[in-house]
Amino acid sequence: MKANIAMKTIVLVLAGAGLAIGGYWVGSQGHGSIQPAAASGSASGKSGEKIDSKTGRKVLYWHDPMVPGQKFDKPGKSPFMDMELVPVFADEGGTEGGVKVNPTLQQNLGIRYATVRREETRDAFELVGTTQFDESVAEVVQSRVTGYIEQLHARAPMQRIKRGDPVATLFVPEWIAPQEEYLALKRSGNDVLASDARDRMRALSIPDSLVAQAEKTGKAQRNLTLTSPVTGVVTELAVRDGAMVSPGMTVAKVAALNKVWLLAEIPEQQANLVRPGMQVEATFAGGTDRKYSGKVREILPGVSTTTRTVQARLELDNRDGSLTPGMLMRVQVGAEKAVPRLLVPTEAVITSGKQSVVLLAGENNTIQPVAVTTGRDIGDDTEILSGLTEGQKVVASGQFLIDSEAKLKAVLPKFSSPEQEHTQGTNHSSTEAGPGVYRATGKIEKIAPGALTLSHGPIPELKWPAMTMDFSKPKSDAFAEAKVGQDVEFSFKEGDDGSYMLQDVKPVGGGKK
Template sequence: MTFDLSHRARLGLAAAAIALAAGGIGYGIARLDRDQAPQQAAENGRKILYWYDPMVPSQHFDKPGKSPFMDMQLIPKYADGAAGEAGVKIDPARVQNLGVRVATAQRGLLSSGLSATGTIDFNQRDVAIVQARAAGFVQRVYARAPGDVVGAGAPLADLLVPEWAGAQAEYLAVRRTRDAALTRAARQRLALLGMPAGTIAAVERSGRPHNVITVSTPTGGMIKTLGVRQGMTVTAGQTLAEVNGLGTVWLNAAVPEAMAGRLRPGQAATAMLAAWPGERFAGRVAMILPDVQAESRTLTVRIELANRGGRLRPGMFASVDFGGASRSALLVPSEAVIRTGKRNLVMLALSQGRYQPAEVQTGSDAGGQTEILAGLAEGEKVVASGQFLLDSEASLSGVEARPIAGATTATVASPALYEAVGRIERIDAKGVTLDHGAVPALKWPAMTMTFRLGSPALARGFKAGDRVRFGFDQPPEGPTLLRMTREGVR
């Protein structure tokens, strides 16, 4: 009996020892789990909200692993990149690898001019046609050929006109009768036969017929066609030559149809040619041709240029700049604008390595700069290089673009959200009354209204009738002027 009790006691002690050991192991495992839990919930001090597949960002997972959609590891979503904070945060190392370059939206002078290319052509309004006045024979031709440049009165050919010989002899006979009426009638007959006044006068001076006439050019220029040869017979009205003047030439420039509204007849233009580097040839828009080239979607703008010395030769290639006064505008690099076809975006560079797309309304482009009409404030920073990759990252992270109405101006010195051009109607203590154009960002039509002055100094130096470009915002008190400059002056 004693043995049995002792044996049972030893068994109980062994069981207790095993239980204690198991409890210790369980405690150790539980403690290990508790120690590792913070590591799963945080990485480098950053709290993980969930894991996701960047190709299917809407699907969230509560632990890391391989994506069920793609053969790739899930990516953690950190709390410091939550939707409650603006933009998406990009690791600085990735930003450097992407070659991100940042530019500041700032005011500057935007040229309202337009550049295009074209070719020099003949002035088709300065064309002279040389025709035979009567039927005859070519007795002599002068050393002329198509392409020759000749002066006014240059001889082309000598024509023998038999019909004129008889008519001139009759006229001389009538003159000798001294009958004034018959003489006038006979002289008129010579003119009706196509005889030049100079030939008639020569007949009167010499008293003998002149049935050989020298055909000459009525104006100077280039011989485009020459249809007279030695020994040929010509008929009355036959074209012998065509001469195109070179005093002025046309520059036919191809202008995109989207820019056609910025041009008008009479507008100044300046041409530059490779043949005369550094020299500028001034001219004016003579005409905007009514048809559009279907292949290139361009209009032909005809510019008339003076051709002193005949240096501008048809066929030469030229670039043309249509003059226009510069004006003040909010500018960003053109490469910073993402044009989707439905809207225009820029990628804002925020603080602490965050980036957010923002919708903007763009205006004119010139010199690699784009005018921003709304959606961006002076002083805000935009990404000018690598913005497409950042925009893709923002889209995958579900970051919404900042709307135009959401642009902030709290950090800028001159926070003009909206811009317009108008004419001052009246200035008084209440503000400035402006007859202004449409404001597309606010969907305002052209109208006349009074704006409060953000500062009394804004109206100094201005008077009724001045054309101005102005910027304003819309606080609860009403539209308030924040900037005003004369049109074309920064």
Template sequence: MKTTTLTAVAIAVLVAAGGGYFLGQKQSHQPETQPQPTGRKVLYWYDPMMPGQRFDKPGKSPFMDMQLVPRYADEEKAAAGVGISVQQQQNLGMKTTKAQLHQLNVPFSAFATVSTDERGVTVVSAPANGVVKRLYVNAPQQQVKAGEALAQLWIPQWTTAQQEYLAVRQLGDAGLTRAARERLALQFMPEEVIRALERSGKPQTMLTLRATKAGYVVKLDVREGAQITATAPLFEIASLDPVWLVIDYPQTQAQSLSVGTEVVATTQSWPGEQFHGTVSELLPQMETTTRTLKARIVLNNAGQKLKPGMYLSVSRAQTAERPPVLAVPEEAVINSGESTRLLLATGDGYFRPVNVKTGLTAQGWTEITSGLKEGDDVVTSGQFLIDSEANLRSVMPEVTQ
């Protein structure tokens, strides 16, 4: 009886083990690609590790050793953005603001150095070979007035031509007299010397050089008693009204200045006083050591208070305000290097990135020239985490079938 009972138990164990084995073999041979029916419409299948690729049939991913995941029709809204619950938004510190028309005025300030207006530099040269008999201005940087005597020259070679003119003039022939007078002018003889010759009837070999305008002597290349040759430069005279300002400003402010821009300059040498000028040229070369641009400004200096070498602070003069432009806070803009985008709040806790084109940035706001409309809700804080999630879910790029 005891033996019969043990035999029955052994047979039961073998039957159970065999049934489990065959059941396992049956389940292991069932196809794994058959999705469980859920009653939900499937739009496409995708690999969660490669969300940019879509498939129209279920199966195993060609990229990873895993099954494709279905995207259902009721998830279509979520596919157009990233859903964030209210609690998660609070945890991320998310903030939004509306795109709005904003007045953007770019402030501009720079430092500048006063220099001589080289367009106003005049050169006083010798009209003929001669000798410097006397110098009235004998030191560089000396101030001179318009018409002030600079030097007295003795030019003996004029004697022969002047004597010939006096002889022709005594003949009374108007044509010959006119020709002889023109010959004197061709020898660079000033009109005042010719008239003195006509009044006195004697050769005039002494010439006084005078300053044609007020200024100061930049260069003095002659001394008393020196022999000079025709056209040799003797003096260089520069004016202090106007003067040049050469300013250095960063390349990020390249759009702030243009030819004709009015500027205001101030200096600690004259507190409370303003000097007005205009941008005359944007110099073509960038300073390689400081990576700055240069501009040349013509500055009025009627009182001659500004001297070459002085430092000034320069700002742009108040001009007519620019028309308002569509703008968002500067921190809302996501610049990846390849594209510029914003994150929009589409409602119901969903957020969607959009590509935009930007313009001017000033006072903490950035101009949006395309890709956005007034009143759109833009995320200004926490947008980088959501943007990364959106890219993982292939919201930004268009995926292919």
């Protein structure tokens, strides 16, 4: 009986051991995840928060500084290096990719912040067009009689002219005889016949001003001066000196410049968004600081088969006469209704081509890159569709120093706090050898053809604790005098492949151990 009980006990123990070993094997194979052995140094706070037992600070996660991409939710021994995992604290801005910038450095670098705000803005899009004369206010200078151009005052097209300025002087032979008859009857005192002669002159289109001049001088007036009805530009000039003109013939055409047309090209997809009466603002390359206001006059029928655009005729205010036909202008058309949008200054958005990023300011002087989805540009601002909320602060200047962690590696020591800088000084670690070069002291544990294995103390610039690791040699025969067990001072820098290359190795104090 006792033998049976002992046999059952042995079987149960072996089965439990088998299950334990099988569970361990399954767990070690699951998804390739590595969990360090639990160690002292952590405690759970409210709502499962991780608290460091030594400092009492909130911990986001633990990691190996040599493999920062792998995160652990418990402290312990690193599975990659002979070292303890390092906690990343919440008050250090420990989110991956973030940095902490002390206020003094912020002021020295000129880092400026802007607040994410929500504003009512109108949908707007830009068009391109060229200016033209406003044909609706163009005037023509015509002759009502048969005559000859005795003198042409407007000598060429596109000549500027003012209202009342002479355009051409005509010699009208048919007007001489009626005027002489009228003057003779006037001198004879026969008022009835003189009045009839005056009516005949009006029928011949002889102006009253010309008749008055004949009465004043007592001589028939042989010339008629045609003047400009508006201030503008002579767009057409159909005659030359000595040419014969007939009734109804156009001598010149004058276009006013107080308003100009702008013929804009609208993409076919946006044609339905533009309607007559919408307000516009236009600028041209010769004066981008000057804006011209106007409105959409009409949408011309038809779509261009080559550009797939619809033409819109815009009317711009040009009372100062600074616009002339043929100017290429950019036009911004605004929608009638305003829509609330989340906006940040355009200079705060860093665009890499694949994504857009802003640098978000957090607590305790931390700065964190955040990927955002951008909408349209509205003036000096950019619409944010996702990634930010109203009231947050973003970096508006100085991003070139903090736009990515890769670019920060050469200047990370500058971003440390004053306490860290003091600690660095006491640990013989500095970047005096050049940007991105670090110095430390350690002990040679192993010598290989391509590397030295060194056990060294903490390196605050890289947030490394004391550990043992391999450093590559620049050449296989470099540091020939180095010996195992020797205490040395060494400098190194990170290579492009992520390895760490030794720059210099010399015994501590200049002696050998």
